[in-house]
Amino acid sequence: MSDNGKGLSEVLSKHEADLQADWIKEQTAGSARRTGAIKEVELRDQCKEFLGLVIEALQGGGDLDVRGPRWNPVRDLLANLSRSRGLQGFTPSETASFVFSLKKPLFARIRRDLSKDGEAMAEATLAATVLLDGLGLYTTEVHQKAREEIIARQQQEMLELSTPVVTLWEGILALPMIGTLDSARTQVVMESLLQKIVDTASSIAIIDITGVPTVDTLTAQHLLKTVTAARLMGAECIISGIRPQIAQTIVHLGVDLGDVTTKASLADALAVALERTGRAVRRVRAGS
Amino acid sequence: MERIPILRMGGFLLVTIQVDMHDRLVTTLQDELTTMIAQTGAHGVLIDISSLDMVDSFIGRMIGDIAGMSRVLDAETVVVGMRPAVAITLVELGLSLAGVRTALDVEKGMGLLRAATRRRLAEADDGGVER
Amino acid sequence: MVVSKDEIMEIRASDHVVLVRQAVRKWSTELGFGLVDQTKIITAASELARNTLDYGGGGTVRLEAVESGGRRGLRLIFEDQGPGIVDLEKALTDGYTTGKGMGMGLSGSKRLVNEFDIVSRVGEGTRVTITRWK
Incomplete structure (x- = not known):
């Protein structure tokens, strides 16, 4: 050439x-x-x-x-x-x-x-x-x-935007997760949740996975790690919104959620969180 | 010589770890802390690690040992202020500090210890122990 | 892989472990590591430096700022001329310990980094190489 x-x-x-x-x-x-x-x-x-x-x-x-x-x-x-x-x-x-x-x-x-x-x-x-x-x-x-x-x-940028951590009550955080949880995203979520726990001095965090279509082994493990890390910092996590299919998957995958508190709905989780922080919700008059 | 100060707060002892730990420092701390628990009859020990930017298995073991020694001396240990990055790393490392209680900050840690003390007194009452 | 900077540090006493940690912190900050990544490599370095001291009877660590395929990372090479590890597989198992640690040193550090390599010869020594990418 x-x-x-x-x-x-x-x-x-x-x-x-x-x-x-x-x-x-x-x-x-x-x-x-x-x-x-x-x-x-x-x-x-x-x-x-x-x-x-x-x-x-x-x-x-x-x-x-x-x-x-x-x-x-x-x-x-x-x-x-x-x-x-x-x-x-x-x-x-x-x-x-x-x-x-x-x-x-x-x-x-x-x-x-x-x-x-x-x-x-x-x-x-x-x-x-x-x-x-x-x-x-x-x-x-x-x-x-x-x-x-x-x-x-x-x-x-989307990753950071799509994981808002909100305060439900003084000392109670909620993380409503939406969409598929891959490894990278779960890690970002994990870090921002733990940081928010420190920033707000919240001793309870509710991770709501109602909007999550599927959970694989890796994701389940990430969730567990988040719960363990939060516990090391002195905060407790409650996982709510576990849909029937996901409950089945978790058991089939052999993932041991151990002593993690799980609730069917965010409302149930909030009730538990309020109770654990020494509060109760009381009806003051007959509602409609 | 470098030392880690131990403060008395009410019926509890507060240890704030601010320096990079090495063997001698750990041994000195454990000596002084156990002596002080025995002297003051403290029922709780708070270990504030909010200044630590890492906890490896050496420090993990130190904390576990302090908790174990305190328990033998009838005092409960609460670790407070672990940073998020430290907690994530510790989980990945495979340490869960089983048997050690944790709290977000010193104030919440004190709350935990007070509640534990109240429970202890209540149990003693139930048992009909004269005081 | 290109090494853009390197330094060798002695690990002969407990204080040296602290110095290694501080150096790794400085290097990982300079490389622009995020907080969690920094914490992971510092913790792994601390575990391995202590191993070098406690089981290897002292040795050295070589710090290297590396670059490969547009990625930057930190590579640490721990070397000792100690007794070596008889059963590597066992040494890499969670909870296995022969000393005063918690048996998480090797297996735990492996989980904290992206690349992990260990070479050990009985009677000659041990070399552990770890890399964490940004």
């Missing part, structure tokens, strides 16, 4: 300036509605830097493996570009078109310069295709990774 790189490298070096001009034209025409989003000047700088770095990478042996260390500077440039475009709301194809739109002007130059030597032209074209495809795919990859990072961050 080293010769392919050489032919391509020569074409690129020779036409660097007018290639850049055509390429920019290609991009501003191709995505007319985006021209405002990236300033012409910025685009020109990016194109210029990209071409310069590609020529540099191709010099001294035509290694076309864009994952190789020789291509680090080019990849860094593309990664930055991809990330910033991703944040500006560009689609992956719009981002990748930065690289792909170079094909048309570049192929035209290759054809013009090497038309006399059919083999050299085919090789240079192949080299250009391999190179630009590799780099184009790389931008898509970075773009996607940037989006994934955003999703992961939002998931984390």
